Amino acid sequence: MNLLLIEATDYIDTHQVRITGRRLAHIRDVHQIEVGQSLRAGELNGLIGTAQLQNIGEHEAIFNLTLTEQAPKVLPATVILAMPRPKMFKRTLQTMAAMGVKEIYLINAYRVDKSYWSTPLLSESAIHEQLTLGLEQAGDTLLPKVHIRKRFKPFVEDELPQLISGKRALIAHPYNAKECPEPSLEESVIAIGPEGGFIPYEVDMMQQQGMEPIHIGQRILRVETAVPVLLSRLFPIQ
Structure with missing residues (x-):
């Protein structure tokens, strides 16, 4: 602490x-x-x-x-995260809070196990605990907002277009994707899939709304590793 x-x-x-x-x-x-x-x-x-x-x-x-x-500067990132397995979820929430992410969307995807949505870690108090642990680690006070969206298609069709409007909109995807762009303080939305990644249908839907697939190399990383690697590659150290 x-x-x-x-x-x-x-x-x-x-x-x-x-x-x-x-x-x-x-x-x-x-x-x-x-x-x-x-x-x-x-x-x-x-x-x-x-x-x-x-x-x-x-x-x-x-x-x-x-x-x-004043608290440290906010990272200009909104993370759309396919719900990870519960053990990984705790660490990933802490990491995002510690790195300065202030807007998080937890979404469903084809490869997200249905049982993940019944974890008690999704309660308001449990999420608050993990976020505060991340803030304590980083020396930050600004609590991220977490939004839970259990239906993929309505989220992508109804909310995503407004969410990414005027922003750098990226999908972390290891196949048929461009290399990760240079670090920037541009307002960005980053979608990160579950273990096994987003399926082609999901990637296509997000691309239709204006998101661009990117990769960070040949290695396939676990979600808890991919999140800090992506954030450190996309944004300059502040």
């Missing part, structure tokens, strides 16, 4: 917070700070600064906050 992320329910006064649970355990067991010392901290969807420890016990820690800095 490189940033103590503060949520609205933590406040006990204007500049004072109470920390409990997982974050308290991490502060106590990993950071091992003493009263008077400070941690890097930030308010969810707000400013970043420091949190000075006032008191710590078995069940809570009290910090005074001084928040004056």
Whole structure:
């Protein structure tokens, strides 16, 4: 945890917070700070600064906050992600949050197992937990928005055209695709398929709406690896 992320329910006064649970355990067991010392901290969807420890016990820690800095720059990327297997899903959500993605669409595809949509990891609280873990890792406070779309065709026909309008629109696809373009800060939409990739019908549908298939080389990567590789190839390091 490189940033103590503060949520609205933590406040006990204007500049004072109470920390409990997982974050308290991490502060106590990993950071091992003493009263008077400070941690890097930030308010969810707000400013970043420091949190000075006032008191710590078995069940809570009290910090005074001084928040004056802006969060890191947002990555100009919207990721359309075919729902991965649950174990991979957690890590991928954390990675996207850590790398600065702020808009995520989880979609269905032919090669997405139906059982994936019944995972408890899709609950609002579970998604929030994984995203905040990614923000804590990166030192960011801006929470990504996650949209769940379980029907592929209506999403592509009804929502995708407006979503990609005026943006660089790309499909990560290893076959009959152009080489990954040079890094750019251009607003972009990137579609990433499931294990085994999108089927030709799905690629054709997205192409008809204006998306362009690209590849990142001969190697076929797992989703959790492809996501950070793609983002680091498409956007300059900030």
